[in-house]
Amino acid sequence: MARRTPARTAVPAAPAVVWQAGLPAHGARTWVILVGAAGLPDAAKDAGERLGVDLERLLEALTGTGFSPGAGRVAAYPLLAGEITQVVLAGAGDGSPRDLRHAGAAIARFGRGHDELTTVVAEGIDDAGLQAFAEGVVLGSFTFHRKTVDPGKPVAGRIVLTDGTDTDRDEVVERGLVIGRTGCLARELATTPSNEKDPAWLAARATELAKANGLDVRVWDEKQLAADGFGGILAVGQGSVRPPRLIRLDYTPPGATKNTPYVVLVGKGITYDTGGLSLKPRESMVSMKRDMTGGGSVIATMAALRDLGAKVRVTGLVCAAENMPSGTAYRPDDIVRHYGGRTTEVKNTDAEGRMVLADGLAYAVEELKPDVLVDIATLTGAIKMALGSMLYGGLFATDDALADNLVEAGFVSGEQLWRMPLPVEYADYISTPVADAVNSSKGPGSITAALFLKNFSGGLPWAHLDLSSIAESPRDEFEYTLGATGAGARLLTTWLTSPNPTAGI
Template identity: 80%
Template structure:
């Protein structure tokens, strides 16, 4: 796991700095970023510094199989001089997405090194530099509880230059903060559930709130019962570790009554066995990450002040552990949610929507926001619809909100595909016993979204079902194997844009 400073609750990330002009004395490891157009303009001067014919090196490495696609690499050791090695790193067409992947590949190359000098193409815009810095952070991610063979530490410093005298630190600094949200969300999702429970989630949220100027309120099980949070309480009843409801508030400087107000609601199931509707063993593995939505909300909230978000934001995390026991909730139970709406339980493994329902109802009744977005690893059905690691599912009642989120998904690398919300399927979750059921046959991700829609009232609302992008099977693109922390970069990119609520309502 990354080193922690005693003065911060954040992980210690690689330093990425912009170097105007080629450094006179660079590091012992140099990287030359190669795009479809070939070597960067500064390659000739860099080659002279290194004592290497970079045109010839590229020719030889391409003959040996090196491609210019984003993230591809080829290392070349140097036997004389101060520099020990040169890495050619592909950047494809040089889009922000390509540069994010290149940054991650360079971070993997840099493990165990104190410093790496990177030469990029001249003319990369701010979005590209930001994405590169994000990639460095995301490709550096590590988490373990090993006592031996702990692996190489993250690279200490990456010195980035295109050979010109420009100063580009602002774009890089923004990329480091956005990348940090992805790191934090992964860290939350990867933490084993013998350490992580709802109280742990509340404690980490409180730490980060203190470090980033957020207000925080936490409901324990007694306060949840007193205030009528029936969904969160029901899901948490089977566990010896009680549930929590966490509220984080960010208010931008100079906010007025006219400042747009957004509420995020995150699913925080710290372990999901399925409850009495018990999952098979294979289905339980990786369920420590079933709080990815809640973790992404916390990570997003922690970046808003650093990035100067112009909207008011409240983050609500609905956290419980779904366990089977003599006190667990049962199929056929009827739950009364915050605000009074009722649900008949048909499957205790459809628990995420039950806790989110309380959060949505609280937001509508108590906060009166302009926009609500909930985020969860909610259904396996979304993976059937969208596959793995390409798109997350987006459901929305407002076209402008859907477009704004989709644009943020493209910019952040966490892409979304809009799914339908047909009223015709509402009958699939109807019951004569309660206002709705929590599970039914049919298109599972759509009926789950329709269940939640009823709790959002008339507020413009979007539901992000990110199970399809929550787990990377390999070290690839900007990800390391395991939990991706899906949603944190997407939400941060959206909320810190110039007009995140433009056209909504």
């Protein structure tokens, strides 16, 4: 019987978010007033007159019942007369982009089931803060389910933003919305269950997005992978009845020349990871539908480059496979030959991410010859031991300027990075007398994994992002939703669409 092809999953729903110059003449039935540490915004007086409410007294009263302007705090007050039915005070924290992103997400969650909200922000909010607020609105709207009963309230239909002035801020808001949607798309890809999502599904989804966003696309199937020598991807995927794929997406900016900087991204696309013959415990296997977060973030980033006017050439490579145990699975003690000829002795089939990434990196070096090479993966549990959860992702880099540019993009996007060392003294941990390296060893696991991958970077300016530490949120909090975070999509998009992402490299 032919296997049914899973239906396409739609991009997650989000409210229509628009900027309004001046207070709207006819606002929504619910108005939200953003309150910062300095108090109410200047436009609150005019808004209060429109609402028929003394907002200063309301703030004082609600503060007395426990409300504070901390980012993400929300308090609603019903109005008993007039067309406007309630006013909501929402905390903006210290007014930083980080706190405003959290505030936007909180307002989006509050807005579920509403047709429209009018939101008054502080006059003089800078571009970074307004962009982050718009990102938060989209990210806080994210939901994913396959329920047929009680699916929950829908996202707000429309959210109007205004600071009460005549300033036009549409472009800033739109950038925030695109970056927010990039994060949501990466979450959607990571959250899709693996009975729907296999390497072929991921390739089909990437192809759809490429066609919709002006990208060139090529997909290698298992026969083409074998013919071209992608031994790492084939080894990891050979235990599954659902064969591997290599996905290539290409973006070229208008007016590009031979001097236009060229960046290649390589993403881990393990659509399910049992550990293979080195089988994971049940508890460790539960969230492994999201082990393609790196590859999903590459796809989501590539889909945003045209809309945001990226000025660099970018190729995204997604190395997709399903790591399963079977009679055809690769084994501990196998020796695998990667693209380009380098060999790896397998000691742990659950160290599969570096096996597929190695092929992608080697292909990029030999065939594409970029100026900058970056790989991204949920690669090791060791990075969680080093950095904890939901604060920093791990960054390894051979170029200081590249590291600095990525750290800055992480700070701006809210997906923060902490640079880790690449000490040559640890290279002995991955040495073996029978191959060029082993894929797993004793010692500091995230560092030895990075050293393994460094051997495939060809001496190019290279960075490795190990984001296992920020890939899974334990609860609905700030801009995150319980489950996969889509880590890396906002970071990469922010970096590649900055004015000069390769500055100093």
